[in-house]
Amino acid sequence: MLALKVRNLVKSYGNFRALDGVTFEVKRGEIFAFLGPNGAGKTTTVKVLTGVIYHDEGEIEILGYRNPYPKLEVKVKRRIGFVPDEPEVYPYFTGAEFLSFILDIFGKPQDMKERMEELLDAFNVDYLGKMIKDMSHGMKQKLILVSVLMREPEILFLDEPIVGLDVKSAKILKMYLRKLADSGRTIFMNTHVLEIAEKIADEIGIIDNGKMIAQGSIENLRKGEDTSLEDLFLKLTGQDEDVRRLAKELEI
Numbered sequence: 001m002l003a004l005k006v007r008n009l010v011k012s013y014g015n016f017r018a019l020d021g022v023t024f025e026v027k028r029g030e031i032f033a034f035l036g037p038n039g040a041g042k043t044t045t046v047k048v049l050t051g052v053i054y055h056d057e058g059e060i061e062i063l064g065y066r067n068p069y070p071k072l073e074v075k076v077k078r079r080i081g082f083v084p085d086e087p088e089v090y091p092y093f094t095g096a097e098f099l100s101f102i103l104d105i106f107g108k109p110q111d112m113k114e115r116m117e118e119l120l121d122a123f124n125v126d127y128l129g130k131m132i133k134d135m136s137h138g139m140k141q142k143l144i145l146v147s148v149l150m151r152e153p154e155i156l157f158l159d160e161p162i163v164g165l166d167v168k169s170a171k172i173l174k175m176y177l178r179k180l181a182d183s184g185r186t187i188f189m190n191t192h193v194l195e196i197a198e199k200i201a202d203e204i205g206i207i208d209n210g211k212m213i214a215q216g217s218i219e220n221l222r223k224g225e226d227t228s229l230e231d232l233f234l235k236l237t238g239q240d241e242d243v244r245r246l247a248k249e250l251e252i
């Protein structure tokens, strides 16, 4: 069963094509790590898939719904979750007010409340009295993570989830994502942290200049060679020569 199906996706900002015919699939219950250099189109892809912005051409299918935005927006959005890279939400809410607002939207189910308490504890979120505008980047990120993880959405979209998290929280998150995937949830994660991709991803997609350049498991992408994911990534994105040249120039 597929959680996501993306075909020839095109998205332009003005006359700049940020996504230029992106095609990939993600199975249910899979952790999919989406990699690519800065400006490759990862955040644009995740924004299109979560209905934050709309695509210009191509098809997206989410949990069986074809091109659901804006028509089926609410139907889809209640089944997915999104933790953006810039965690900017309701600056004048305290953390407690924000969580209680999300609980209200979903009708305050008891199991969600219980999961929330567990997650607050696991991620050391002990600052719910602070206003969101006064929280650090990592503090906001953890608050939003709790608000999304407590819903156990069928697809969880994460844009650079590890950046800004302390060591313990990053470790907890990795374990939590694995548990969610094992229970049938799908994780779509943009990341530059290859270690997390290597450790927990079932499938990897690589995008460069708005085009997919590879998709597969790490083993498939390695094609039997004994390379690190870092070297493989640099090779696939054609940056390996550049790194060698720079290393020579900088004598490093």
Ligand SMILES: Nc1ncnc2c1ncn2[C@@H]1O[C@H](COP(=O)(O)OP(=O)(O)OP(=O)(O)O)[C@@H](O)[C@H]1O
Residues within 6 Å of the ligand: 013, 016, 018, 036, 037, 038, 039, 040, 041, 042, 043, 044, 045
């Ligand atoms: N709102 C916008 N208006 C104009 N151009 C944009 C906008 N958002 C993104 N872009 C451009 O689209 C391209 C893809 O950006 P995107 O944010 O999707 O990259 P990314 O892969 O997430 O990069 P990073 O790893 O740095 O987060 C970049 O060239 C960027 O400048």
Ligand SMILES: [Mg+2]
Residues within 6 Å of the ligand: 042, 043, 044, 085, 159, 190
């Ligand atoms: Mg990005």
